[in-house]
Amino acid sequence: MTQSKQLMGRAFIYSLLLGFAIIYLAPLYVMLVTSFKDIEEIRTGNILALPNTLNFSAWSKAWSTACTGGDCHGLAPYFWNSIRIVVPSLVISTLIGALNGYVLAQWQFKGSNFLFGALLLGCFIPFQVILLPMAKLLAWVGLANTVPGLVSVHVIYGVAFTTLFFRNYYVAIPNELVRAARLDGAGFFAIFWHVFLPMSTPIFVVTVIWQFTQIWNDFLFGVVYSGPGTQPITVALNNLVNTSVGGKQYNVDMAAAIIAALPTLVVYLLAGKYFVRGLTAGAVKG
Amino acid sequence: MGAINIQNLTKSYADTQVLKGINLDINNGEFLILVGPSGCGKSTLMNCIAGLEEITSGDLFIGDDNVTELSPAERDIAMVFQSYALYPTMSVARNISFGLEMRKYPKHEIEATVQEVAKLLQIEHLLNRKPSQLSGGQRQRVAMGRALARSPRVFLFDEPLSNLDAKLRVEMRTEIKKLHKRLGTTIVYVTHDQVEAMTLADRIAVMKDGVVQQFSSPYEIYNDPANRFVADFMGSPSMNFVDCVVFNDKLVIESAGQRDELPIPNSEALQASGLENVILGLRPEMITEPKPYKESTYITHMQLAVQVTEPTGPDTLAFGEWNQQEIQARLSPEIGVQAENHSTIDIQVDTSKAVLFHPKSGERI
Amino acid sequence: MLRYLERSLPRLVLAPTAIAMFVCMYGFIAWTAGLSLTKSRMLPQWEFVGFDQYARLFANPRWHVALDNLLIFIALFIGISLVLGLLLAIFLDRKVRAEGTLRTIYLYPMAISFVVTGTAWKWILNPGLGIEKLVRDMGFSNFEFRWLVEQDMAIYTIVIAAVWQSSGFVMAMFLAGLRGVDESLIKAAQLDGASVIQTYWHVILPIMKPVFFGAVVILSHIAIKSFDLVQALTGGGPGYSSDLPANFMYTFAFSRAQMGLGAASAMVMLAGVLAILVPYLYSELRTKKV
Numbered sequence: 001m002t003q004s005k006q007l008m009g010r011a012f013i014y015s016l017l018l019g020f021a022i023i024y025l026a027p028l029y030v031m032l033v034t035s036f037k038d039i040e041e042i043r044t045g046n047i048l049a050l051p052n053t054l055n056f057s058a059w060s061k062a063w064s065t066a067c068t069g070g071d072c073h074g075l076a077p078y079f080w081n082s083i084r085i086v087v088p089s090l091v092i093s094t095l096i097g098a099l100n101g102y103v104l105a106q107w108q109f110k111g112s113n114f115l116f117g118a119l120l121l122g123c124f125i126p127f128q129v130i131l132l133p134m135a136k137l138l139a140w141v142g143l144a145n146t147v148p149g150l151v152s153v154h155v156i157y158g159v160a161f162t163t164l165f166f167r168n169y170y171v172a173i174p175n176e177l178v179r180a181a182r183l184d185g186a187g188f189f190a191i192f193w194h195v196f197l198p199m200s201t202p203i204f205v206v207t208v209i210w211q212f213t214q215i216w217n218d219f220l221f222g223v224v225y226s227g228p229g230t231q232p233i234t235v236a237l238n239n240l241v242n243t244s245v246g247g248k249q250y251n252v253d254m255a256a257a258i259i260a261a262l263p264t265l266v267v268y269l270l271a272g273k274y275f276v277r278g279l280t281a282g283a284v285k286g
Numbered sequence: 287m288g289a290i291n292i293q294n295l296t297k298s299y300a301d302t303q304v305l306k307g308i309n310l311d312i313n314n315g316e317f318l319i320l321v322g323p324s325g326c327g328k329s330t331l332m333n334c335i336a337g338l339e340e341i342t343s344g345d346l347f348i349g350d351d352n353v354t355e356l357s358p359a360e361r362d363i364a365m366v367f368q369s370y371a372l373y374p375t376m377s378v379a380r381n382i383s384f385g386l387e388m389r390k391y392p393k394h395e396i397e398a399t400v401q402e403v404a405k406l407l408q409i410e411h412l413l414n415r416k417p418s419q420l421s422g423g424q425r426q427r428v429a430m431g432r433a434l435a436r437s438p439r440v441f442l443f444d445e446p447l448s449n450l451d452a453k454l455r456v457e458m459r460t461e462i463k464k465l466h467k468r469l470g471t472t473i474v475y476v477t478h479d480q481v482e483a484m485t486l487a488d489r490i491a492v493m494k495d496g497v498v499q500q501f502s503s504p505y506e507i508y509n510d511p512a513n514r515f516v517a518d519f520m521g522s523p524s525m526n527f528v529d530c531v532v533f534n535d536k537l538v539i540e541s542a543g544q545r546d547e548l549p550i551p552n553s554e555a556l557q558a559s560g561l562e563n564v565i566l567g568l569r570p571e572m573i574t575e576p577k578p579y580k581e582s583t584y585i586t587h588m589q590l591a592v593q594v595t596e597p598t599g600p601d602t603l604a605f606g607e608w609n610q611q612e613i614q615a616r617l618s619p620e621i622g623v624q625a626e627n628h629s630t631i632d633i634q635v636d637t638s639k640a641v642l643f644h645p646k647s648g649e650r651i
Numbered sequence: 652m653l654r655y656l657e658r659s660l661p662r663l664v665l666a667p668t669a670i671a672m673f674v675c676m677y678g679f680i681a682w683t684a685g686l687s688l689t690k691s692r693m694l695p696q697w698e699f700v701g702f703d704q705y706a707r708l709f710a711n712p713r714w715h716v717a718l719d720n721l722l723i724f725i726a727l728f729i730g731i732s733l734v735l736g737l738l739l740a741i742f743l744d745r746k747v748r749a750e751g752t753l754r755t756i757y758l759y760p761m762a763i764s765f766v767v768t769g770t771a772w773k774w775i776l777n778p779g780l781g782i783e784k785l786v787r788d789m790g791f792s793n794f795e796f797r798w799l800v801e802q803d804m805a806i807y808t809i810v811i812a813a814v815w816q817s818s819g820f821v822m823a824m825f826l827a828g829l830r831g832v833d834e835s836l837i838k839a840a841q842l843d844g845a846s847v848i849q850t851y852w853h854v855i856l857p858i859m860k861p862v863f864f865g866a867v868v869i870l871s872h873i874a875i876k877s878f879d880l881v882q883a884l885t886g887g888g889p890g891y892s893s894d895l896p897a898n899f900m901y902t903f904a905f906s907r908a909q910m911g912l913g914a915a916s917a918m919v920m921l922a923g924v925l926a927i928l929v930p931y932l933y934s935e936l937r938t939k940k941v
Contacts, residue, residue: 184385198375217764268762
């Protein structure tokens with residue numbers, strides 16, 4: 001009696017979990033199959049149907065010849081733009097965040113907690129409120145519509161998060177370590193280098209993944225602060241989808257969308273554990 | 287040399303003064319223990335000596351050098367922390383050698399020192415391990431090794447044994463004492479454990495509320511406490527305190543329904559004070575079963591109504607009342623068993639080491 | 652001198668961040684606030700007109716549509732994400748097989764950008780060839796599903812896509828919370844005779860209150876900032892029927908050269924975020940100190 005009831009319960013749980021798994025996977029599946037179909041197949045078949053043949057023409061078109069607004073070189077140049085934006089932003093904001101977190105957690109001074117609070121609040125500001133003055137500032141220093149300009153923007157607003165991550169990681173480390181190292185004759189940077197950096201691998205991974213997905217997926221800063229030659233891939237994808245030259249090409253749209261999503265998806269699959277940790281750390285801990 | 291001279295040292299955080307004018311003169315090679323309840327400022331004082339906290343006012347000398355303004359690294363001090371503070375990513379060997387490395391010692395010298403220290407502390411087989419692979423006692427040894435490696439002028443120990451289990455703590459205590467005998471380096475050692483303080487120290491500084499209450503040898507601290515706080519804090523089980531009326535230079539005690547008068551040493555001071563009420567301080571071991579071979583003018587025979595007994599093994603603590611205040615007596619185990627059954631027993635009270643305190647201020651009379 | 656430098660090192664290291672923060676966050680907010688009180692259009696011009704821009708903003712029907720949309724979006728997006736996330740977390744926590752794989756599947760949309768999400772759902776919800784056609788092909792030839800192009804319904808497509816993307820994240824937060832619940836508490840509840848559902852309702856969920864609040868704060872933060880999803884999925888359309896405040900701000904500040912108005916709308920957004928955030932942070936900090 002109770003056993004069959006328990007069995008029913010398990011079956012219910014599993015079918016529900018599996019059902020949702022299918023729902024969550026469906027869009028990705030639809031994107032994939034659509035990207036391999038030709039236009040005729042899309043028009044006659046339904047979105048769930050498998051493609052008749054594996055047709056890569058939509059992919060090559062999305063990569064190298066599709067039109068994104070004015071020009072028609074595909075997503076490739078914008079893919080590299082994104083890399084040129086992401087890598088320096090990521091490296092700089094992570095390093096600054098590590099040092100900031102080290103100071104805020106282990107070298108507190110009068111007012112350092114206030115600074116941290118102000119920075120924390122900055123993580124939550126809707127960026128719309130800084131868009132206009134930032135545009136002015138970038139124009140004023142001559143960085144409007146440039147990659148360095150976008151990198152600076154990502155660094156400035158990313159540092160709040162990276163600092164938060166590192167601060168929360170380092171704050172759990174007893175201050176006695178710093179004290180011991182100071183008695184051993186090590187200074188501020190020597191302690192960071194010899195004592196703290198070697199134990200920071202997990203938090204570096206978390207932070208790098210977080211910053212990578214944030215900056216790669218950014219659309220707002222990209223669309224506001226980039227020029228025709230410096231747009232990141234998200235902006236280019238949006239342009240590609242909304243360019244209606246010669247009818248909608250859903251297969252190309254989907255291939256382009258997958259290309260734009262691929263780097264972050266790969267990172268997620270390879271280091272999902274750290275990705276989750278970054279999300280929850282960036283989210284809940286204050 | 288490693289003599290430490292602390293002059294009028296104060297330390298304040300914002301509005302609260304945690305150290306209120308500390309003066310201590312510690313001899314070279316001395317084993318000094320700072321003891322007191324938590325929050326008394328003993329750890330702050332140690333951090334000030336180390337240079338990890340800035341001094342608000344006053345001066346600090348190590349040897350002949352005024353080190354008040356020097357950084358921790360320049361003071362030539364090594365410290366053993368309560369949590370050991372071993373660098374988690376470094377091997378034991380590198381933990382020990384890190385201080386030498388930072389001071390740019392030549393490589394062969396560093397290696398030789400590590401070997402020497404490891405041998406002294408019997409941790410040679412652990413040199414390649416990481417701190418996380420060590421037991422509590424082994425970590426403790428490594429932490430000491432790190433301090434020893436630099437052969438500094440002064441060692442600071444910040445409650446180094448409090449994370450060990452009881453048995454290991456006693457072992458390590460002996461070992462630290464041996465080490466001190468062998469090296470002869472000045473040690474300042476913070477603890478809240480008064481047994482540790484009594485067993486290890488050449489001299490003890492008892493602290494409370496940022497003030498040194500008494501600074502003298504363990505013997506004097508135990509037998510000649512400066513005030514009621516010191517008397518209460520040092521010694522386990524702690525001293526009995528009984529409010530008494532003074533009568534003819536003697537103290538009136540009511541016990542088991544009878545009235546007794548206890549003679550006290552140094553009654554001149556009591557007379558001079560003119561007090562009619564005092565607090566009698568008497569250690570439990572001075573209240574025992576009658577011991578005929580111990581007769582003297584300060585022995586009084588009386589009775590005690592025993593309420594509870596606590597056998598500890600070598601002797602049994604018996605709880606009773608004097609002047610309606612709880613006191614403890616220290617009985618032999620055999621008498622202890624009897625006391626359990628007969629609620630009232632014969633006792634002898636030895637007041638040769640009794641101390642008297644002012645009923646209001648708690649100062650010694 | 653050297654010693655002074657050494658002592659100031661922590662301050663020096665933090666200085667660039669502090670300066671950037673005060674200029675580029677708080678300074679810029681002040682700048683935007685100032686701008687919202689001027690009649691700036693193409694270029695900033697510092698002729699103050701008081702709260703005229705705010706008056707214009709709230710007289711603008713498009714702004715009201717954006718605000719109404721935001722309310723619908725916040726309520727549904729947060730409500731559905733919380734229920735779904737909690738449900739999935741509770742079931743995943745029942746010691747199921749392949750938990751890791753399932754978790755990965757629920758969470759992967761979070762790694763994807765809103766632009767990609769919008770693009771994908773735009774295709775799936777496409778009236779001519781998407782779900783509508785799928786269901787019709789299955790034999791329901793009168794089935795209609797054209798929310799994407801219906802003025803009143805377009806905002807709900809944004810809810811669907813946003814829930815798909817973010818509910819896995821809520822699941823991860825709740826799962827982490829559930830794993831943090833003391834096992835002995837559950838055993839105690841069982842000994843007290845509570846059923847599984849009673850245990851969750853009376854014992855476990857009350858413990859998870861902070862996770863609830865945390866999730867609500869983050870989801871509303873995502874909701875108020877969402878801009879890319881609307882841009883990619885509906886473009887704010889049909890017409891401006893699915894605009895959110897963020898899109899309103901972008902359109903007026905950058906496409907329509909109405910800086911003052913855009914600044915005013917941004918300030919209202921900031922006020923909205925602060926209205927949620929300040930009580931949350933206040934309660935967080937207070938409980939931490941006690």
